[in-house]
Amino acid sequence: MTSAHESVERALEKRLVGSGTFFSEDEQLNDLLSLQYRLHYHTLGSASNLDQKVAEILLKDCKRVERSLSGLKEKIWRNIAGILYFYLSNIDKATEQLKLARQITYDHKAFDAFYTFLNVENLYYRILLSESPKELLLRDISKVAEHIPRDSNAIAFHYLDSIASRVPVHWGDAAGKLHSTPLACYLAICTDYRNHDAELLKVGGALLKEAKFPKADESNHELLEEFHVALRFYLERVEGDISLEWNNFIISSMAKTFQSMNVAKTAMVYFSRVGKHEESILNFVNFLNYNDNYRHLNEGKYFDIISVLHSYHYVIEYCSGHEIQEVYSVAKTIQEMELLLKYFYDQYSFPLLDKDNCLDWLSNSIKLKLSSRVAAILGNSWAVIYRHYKDDLVKLINDDLCFYLSNSLVANPGCAQTKFEYAYTLATKREINFAKKYIKMAILEVEPNDYRAWHLLALCESVEEQKDVAFKIVCSVLQGMNEALTNGTLTSTEDRWQFIFMKLTQLSLLEDMFGVRDALELLPELFEVYKALFQTGEKHNYNLGTAYNQSIEYLHQFVWLFASKLYDAAGNLKEAKEALHESIAVTRTFKNLNNNLANGYLLLKTNHKKALTEFETVFYYDQLNTDAIVGFARLLNPEEPASSNHVLKASEREEKKENAFYGDGDKSAAYGRLKLMLEEAIEKSIDAHFSPEIWWHLSKIYEKFGDTERLEIALWNCIKYEELQPIRHFKNCHVFRSSSKT
Template sequence: MIIDNSINEKYIRTLAFGCFPKNVLEFQESQDFFQQMIFIDYQKQLIIKEEHHNNDLFIPESKQKINQLIQYTNSITLNYENTEKSFEELLYYVVLLAHLYYLTGQVDFMTDVLNSISVPYSINEANLTSMTKNQIELVEYLHCKYHMLLGLVHENGFAIWLEYLSHFSKPFTKSQVIANHWLELLDLKLAESISQSITFDQVKRLSFFTNEISTIQFCNFLIRPENIDMADSQFKLEYTTFLVSQIEANIKRSVIFPNAMNSNDSTINNFINNLYESLSYVPFNLAIVKPTVSKRYLIDATSKTYQSKVVLSNLIYTLIDLNEYDEAFVAFKTYIEYLATEEQLSGHIDDILSIIDTFSTCIIHFNPIKSFKNEQKFKHTPDSMVEADLKVFTDKLLFYLNKLQEFIDLTYDESDTENDLSFLYRKYNPNILQTDNSQLIELIAKAWYSIGYYYSFVCMYDSVDETTMKQNVTKVLKNYKNSLIINSTGNILYLHSYALALANSQANKSALKLCKFILKKYPESFKTWNLLVLLLTSSEIDNPDTSKPDTTKLRDSEDFINKALNIAGLFIMKHQEKDIKLSFIEKTEILELKLTQLAVLESIYGLNYMMEYLNEVFILYHELFDVEFDTPARQQRDSARQFGSSARWSHRPSFIDPSNLPHKDVTKSRSPILDPLTTASNVVKAQTVNKLKRLSKIGRTQTRSSVVSTSRKSDNIKDRKLLQGLWLWTSRVFIRAGMLDEAEQCIVEAEAIYKPNIKTFTALGYLTSKTRKFLALQEFERSLEQVDKYNKQDLGWTLLGMAKLIFIDDITDNSLFISDKDLNGGIIRMKNLLENFTLSWPCGSNSSEVWYYLSKIYEIIDDKIMLDKSLWKCVELEDIRPVRSFSCDS
């Protein structure tokens, strides 16, 4: 970094971000004129935040505090009347005092102050040569604010704003936060001065229309959601046509490729930065400039610019939008090289917010949880390479965040002993007066979240030992908390992610408080309602007040889940009335609420009571999802009972092929643990099963044989997978009730809805664990062979089934193992599999069943130390176990 050539250089840099120095209150006693102005500016913004609803142009009825600040400013000015001031100091004083006068309605005084200094529309480049970069950005901000305020009081203010935009040749960067804010205010006032419903033809007639920079940023401002009433209905369409034509013209324009010594990048960089930066505030902006068009344009721009990070960063975003992750990955690594070269040559970090945004976006999207787990978005790059580079990217982002912390005097936790929810009670950064919805706050919070998200991946998939895993969990919590220290209310994703991480770290009280806080601001966050209820159930296990059902009042968990479902019902109705479709995530979260309700009912009233409500799950599914249930004929693939019988299984030498064994009649040899409960009503059960079977036929209008190509293409695969999961969940309910035939029928339905997979294999393994244990072992082995490394939930379910089969269901008569040596090998194998699984947080390390089966293994191998540890861990987890996993993956 270049050594500051002014005592106020670092404060100037802080102001550019719309922030103030941490020690700003001390400036009241300062002998430096500029520092006194910073103090006054801070007091003014504090009043605007507290009394003016964060509106810089709102004039309140009570003006006492502002008048006092004006008096203080005038007295300070008299003290420095004979002191020589730089141009930027004088300009800062003028716009500050003029703004204060405007807030009190003293227009005449405001006019006199603004007229006391001559500020041309174009900044004289010669005057900037002696200034530092930070000083130049300060002047650019004050220059914009000056003309904005001048237009408010001038009789021909409209012309002043037009003239300013006509001369606006260099767009502000993302890091020029306060300058961008005042440019938006100028756009707002200009738009209000034109008409109530602006047409694109009107914009064409404005004097600045020939200036592409001003025209594009102004039009992008008009198509933001908050400004939708300012432009007419055809504006967006006509502007899109114009914009695409400008981009196509730029592609066709011939430009000589520059070199490092003779670069003509500025025109191209300015156009691209202005276009994509101003467009980033517009939701669904891909419909305006299609990613394919952007890709052509930006690739063309790389051939006309020299190592342009502006071009490359926007190309990275575009490639991610196109799901071209391999190309984006390579481009991002090149981008990092450009940054290193630029910082080495210039000695400073340019536009740090843009850098941080690019890093955090790439880290989030390249995270294997998003790029490999459910859909492999990298086609040619191995996940091992992505994982290795992600660590480098994260460390580099942390470096930039630390630099930003220096630039704007940010404060985070000073120690790890701070309260988990201290950000709810303590204002960490009173020097930042921007709202949680501002872009600055959102970008910083997003960066911390991306790091926490990365470490959540490491905790789940890449911890080499227990110590490392615990360290990574600490990093998850720390980085998620940092995102909330910066932005404590503005983003439900960050809030819920931290609450879930707290719950998975056994900090249930903190997680519960945070959930209640979240729901006050986001009452329609159904995943938070779900987590809240599950946290309540975890505290009801050993509570004597909730040990028996109370006929006079509901438990908290039952009460809250009912409230959540009522809100969900209203949410669905509201969207239906407005003809708005719910997203897949919203539908899934509502469905998860229903499953949680049934789990709560089972924990309070028992399994039989809960089973009376099974049909409601499928009714809700059909209400939420539109899936045709025309499925291939059963004979086109093996049924549940036929798995493994049509062909010999490639098995380990010590296991007996199940096709060679006489199969017992399942209905005659049920395990005692699968027998129907003595209190069960077989009539009720039969009615429940019949209802489910009727529901399973809803929408089946074609014959079974008419199926495959049409329905599979038209139906959403995600919807089918979800329905398959519901049938498998139902099969587990029937298994617990001892209704094995009904459980098998559910598995058959699951196969019909979506192709057989490790979920159905494992379900069959559980079904046959007691009665056909060799088939069960085959299915569990089949699952282990096919399970994806990122599918920890299904891996855990399979491992628990196999452990149950070996340590509980297997008996010496006709054992799975042909010798003691074979048995010992199986035990050691299970030990290794389960121990590795405990290094996966939270699904493995927080599973009481995993620790229980490990304790049985340690007991067999006589490892007393590990036996003691695993038993205590099992008891600890059981004491706070919710009725479902917090992630709702059970």
């Protein structure tokens, strides 16, 4: 194969994925592909008509291309011309050009996938022009597309999905005029994917009977391979229980194929759906091995690189928490996935938003027009990497987290979850102005009822010395949420949780602006709202997920612990203890370390030894817990009460004589331990690194040890992060339901 031919094949491969940059040795082809990309930029995935002025400009550019075209280039040109005439409402010319394009047949087998795309695109627009679209589809679909395209043939897939969306293919159609081919099954799945195991098992069973294990010079049964592609899409989409007969079908398919990537991937999806995560992972590993073997035999080329990226994202997301020693580790898989993503962007000339520009997405974002399938896969892939590293302080400070999220948004800018995570990450990094700008312009302008975004914005505004703006936001949003609750439109569990967290922020702002007494006056309202949101006795699951901190019991404890903290701030130690006991009494099914922390802080006023025991309990489970470290530090650097609200009874103050440490030697060792804990915390914990109190206690340690250089750094950081401290942790607005499937 000549270099010129290879460069053409490569350009077509890039165009199929969705790239708009081409370097083939055929300049005329490059021009046509670029023109096609410009057209798709305005029409791909768009529900609205192409703007008339844009269409006219594109048509002029189309006419400038030399007309002495033949074969593939002529087919591209006539499709473009036909589509532009369609959007310009010149039906006769559109029909003529699409008809002429359809008549141009293959001139090279290597271009088969691209011809299929052009034919499917052509059929889509002919359907739009037709008075009998269903009849046209059933007549021509098998002529223009014999097989389901690979994921990397993304634009062909886009038009196939668009056809299915425009003209429903029912299961009767698939079994009748379309003869139950895998492609027919796929189109029927697009129309209706609910509980059609019986129909698919019948088709798959017939293909399985035809299939035989291939000889050395044979390939796997083509239709059985393709059926597994359709089956995988079905298994990914269908909700509820799926037939257990698929287990035997998949095992039998493995027995009749040799290193089938399609069968392995179907098995990966199926076993994750039925909760057999280790088997799912093992099939993912097999899938990668088969891909490696294919690349070894095909000069390093991937059979379907988009499918590989999807598999990485799928297994990481849906088999989270599961590893197989010496076979599969999440950390290694994440690293491989990131390398593959960067390789993909480089090979297919997709631009990456670099770290220097990733903090201001609105100003620096790259416009990338992709099919919905590729957009989702790339967007989810970057997002999955972010979620793996989201608690990594180094990656936060070095802008790796913003890099992952900003490129996820470039690929899939409409994903609400990623948009929020991006704003949340900016806020966590204390890029407050960038965060506020993005929340206002990218989230709230699109979805004005995004309560968690409003909450995050209020927390960002609370960084300011004057809290008026933050307070107005919170009060306004709470009023809207209360009206929604009254009207019965506040239905989601996430929004109900967010209501409570927003109410807690309101009380915190009241305490800061007007004093703790004013906050305490509204405390009964908090419990009334909680009761209205989460009525007992209802058959309703108010949990956000399976983790203990996503349970309604955890939220109930959170409310009581907040009340305990308010009472403590007001000097009402008795009420603070009672609220703590209410929290503990909520449930015994899990251990909530926040109860230990709250008790430890109360005991700082009365019994240092018992307080230390509570903090040590927390350290046993979480060595970098910021609140426990601060509590431990206060034992060594006790502070005088800040106001009369903290005055204790004489009997309570006397208990302080029972010190937490035995003599100077024990206390000196404790100082050394505290130094190590503080230094480790600021290097590894996001909460600790941005905590002014952690830096203040570290400065006291450096002062004690005479380390003036690091003392100055610690004090500067203490001041800097105090000025950037929100009224409550940003994580208090990060309420979302667990998305993992079992």
